[in-house]
Amino acid sequence: MIHTTTLDIDSSGNFTVVNITDQVRDFVVSTGVAHGQVLVFYKHTTGAVLIAEHEAGIIADLQDTLERISPVSYEYLHHFKGLDSNGYAHVRSALLTVSVTIPILNSEMLLGSYQEILVIDDQTESAPRQVILQVIGE
Amino acid sequence: MIHTTTLDIDSSGNFTVVNITDQVRDFVVSTGVAHGQVLVFYKHTTGAVLIAEHEAGIIADLQDTLERISPVSYEYLHHFKGLDSNGYAHVRSALLTVSVTIPILNSEMLLGSYQEILVIDDQTESAPRQVILQVIGE
Amino acid sequence: MIHTTTLDIDSSGNFTVVNITDQVRDFVVSTGVAHGQVLVFYKHTTGAVLIAEHEAGIIADLQDTLERISPVSYEYLHHFKGLDSNGYAHVRSALLTVSVTIPILNSEMLLGSYQEILVIDDQTESAPRQVILQVIGE
Numbered sequence: 001m002i003h004t005t006t007l008d009i010d011s012s013g014n015f016t017v018v019n020i021t022d023q024v025r026d027f028v029v030s031t032g033v034a035h036g037q038v039l040v041f042y043k044h045t046t047g048a049v050l051i052a053e054h055e056a057g058i059i060a061d062l063q064d065t066l067e068r069i070s071p072v073s074y075e076y077l078h079h080f081k082g083l084d085s086n087g088y089a090h091v092r093s094a095l096l097t098v099s100v101t102i103p104i105l106n107s108e109m110l111l112g113s114y115q116e117i118l119v120i121d122d123q124t125e126s127a128p129r130q131v132i133l134q135v136i137g138e
Numbered sequence: 139m140i141h142t143t144t145l146d147i148d149s150s151g152n153f154t155v156v157n158i159t160d161q162v163r164d165f166v167v168s169t170g171v172a173h174g175q176v177l178v179f180y181k182h183t184t185g186a187v188l189i190a191e192h193e194a195g196i197i198a199d200l201q202d203t204l205e206r207i208s209p210v211s212y213e214y215l216h217h218f219k220g221l222d223s224n225g226y227a228h229v230r231s232a233l234l235t236v237s238v239t240i241p242i243l244n245s246e247m248l249l250g251s252y253q254e255i256l257v258i259d260d261q262t263e264s265a266p267r268q269v270i271l272q273v274i275g276e
Numbered sequence: 277m278i279h280t281t282t283l284d285i286d287s288s289g290n291f292t293v294v295n296i297t298d299q300v301r302d303f304v305v306s307t308g309v310a311h312g313q314v315l316v317f318y319k320h321t322t323g324a325v326l327i328a329e330h331e332a333g334i335i336a337d338l339q340d341t342l343e344r345i346s347p348v349s350y351e352y353l354h355h356f357k358g359l360d361s362n363g364y365a366h367v368r369s370a371l372l373t374v375s376v377t378i379p380i381l382n383s384e385m386l387l388g389s390y391q392e393i394l395v396i397d398d399q400t401e402s403a404p405r406q407v408i409l410q411v412i413g414e
Contacts, residue, residue, distance in 0.1 A: 002311050002312055002413060002414060004311065004379060004381050004386075035140045035142065036140055036274070037177055037274070039313055039377055039379055041377070041378065041386065043386065043387070043388035043391065044388050044390070044391070045327075045390045045391055050232055051236050052183055052228065052231065052232055053183040053228060055216060056215070057214065057215035057217070057218060057219065057225070058215075058216045058228045058229075060215045061208075061214045061216050061225050061229055062228070062229050062232050064215075065207060069207060069341060069344075069345060070337075070341050076333065076337045077332070077333035077336045077337050077340075078331060078334045078337050079333070080333060081331075081333065087333070087334070087337050090329060090334045090337065090338070091334075091337050091338050091341045093328065094326055094328055094338050094372065095233060095341075095371060095372070096232065096233070097235055097373055097376070098327050098376075099327065099377050099378065100235070100236075100237045101177055101179070101237050101239055101377055102179065102237065103142060103179050103272040105142050110142075110181065110270050111181070112181035112182050114182075114183045115181065115182070115183055115236075132379045132386050134379040136274065136312070136412065136413075137140055137274075138140060173278050173280065174278055175315060175410060175412070188370055189321075189374050189375065190321055190366060190369065190370055191321040191366060193357075195352065195353035195354035195356060195357065195363070196353075196354045196363070196366045196367075198353045199346075199352045199353050199363050199367055200366070200367050202353075203345060203346050203367045203371075207345060233371060234371070235373055238373070238374075239315055239317070239375050239377055240375065241315055241317050241408045243280050248317065248319065248408050249319070250319035250320050250321065250406075252320075252321045253319065253320070253321055253374075274412065275278060275412075276278060
């Protein structure tokens with residue numbers, strides 16, 4: 001059995017972090033799949049999906065680290081076309097990932113005690129963002 | 139067919155690297171799945187799962203790089219609650235990943251000659267660590 | 277249904293980026309799978325698979341960032357055995373990833389408008405490179 005849905009994410013960009021754990025859990029339960037896995041796929045090139053503890057300090061520390069690695073203000077070659085000023089976001093998305101799979105057993109995701117499913121949107125402004133959820137199993 | 143198991147990892151933290159390739163291979167064979175894939179999922183927020191060559195120099199180089207990016211000693215905001223001193227480990231886990239999928243064909247993982255499945259535990263101290271293995275296939 | 281194939285990648289190393297999106301799409305269509313997912317797995321330890329916009333500036337920005345994080349010229353411990361000079365490539369591969377899964381619906385990959393499937397080969401010289409594609413679905 002395979003089940004697919006799309007989550008619309010409400011985001012203002014600029015390292016907006018949205019915790020979608022409950023929405024993923026609800027979708028898993030709704031599919032009736034007891035044993036399998038759920039794929040979480042971010043459909044954009046300026047953000048990421050992340051399994052992490054959802055604590056404000058950790059989020060700020062990650063943003064601080066990424067700002068040192070790929071600062072918002074920097075002469076990115078991607079900007080030279082004059083269309084975009086989001087070079088940092090493309091680089092950060094590559095260093096993180098857009099695709100994560102989580103195992104399911106007894107209709108529950110096997111997440112650790114502190115693991116949450118987070119979406120990071122690092123676009124320069126608010127824009128419609130989507131995440132694909134796909135459950136495979138039996 | 140879906141098969142799930144849990145590996146208990148013996149680790150003392152502080153960038154302990156454990157090679158679980160043989161254990162994953164044994165589990166794949168035990169499932170009888172000839173064609174499919176195996177998901178390796180790390181259940182904690184202060185470590186990662188990694189496909190890489192298991193050579194002491196490479197492991198030390200990766201730790202050295204991560205120490206320059208997110209040093210162990212740094213004023214992480216995560217520490218301000220006074221509960222933890224593992225801010226570096228949360229950041230590093232985000233830069234690496236906790237979820238990797240490997241294809242299986244003819245009952246064998248299609249790993250490259252030098253690819254091994256490694257678990258990195260970067261917690262500040264020894265703690266029980268678990269990895270979920272899940273084989274899907276036929 | 278599970279379908280697996282191998283793509284041979286023509287690469288000269290040194291951060292060669294190859295866009296395999298069309299080849300993955302062709303394989304997905306050839307399998308007849310309408311609903312499922314495709315795993316893209318890079319079989320080497322000195323490169324990565326990446327979902328990103330395929331724009332020359334972005335690629336150069338990513339290479340520039342990785343050069344600052346893990347420069348090509350650096351005293352990597354991996355070099356001390358005297359066999360290799362690709363320490364940077366192992367570190368960069370770990371910071372990126374070798375395994376990405378993309379959802380399929382109505383026989384199409386659910387990629388965002390700007391998302392392409394890229395292979396990065398960062399070996400020090402030209403070498404045969406392979407990517408495994410595996411479609412699971414119905």
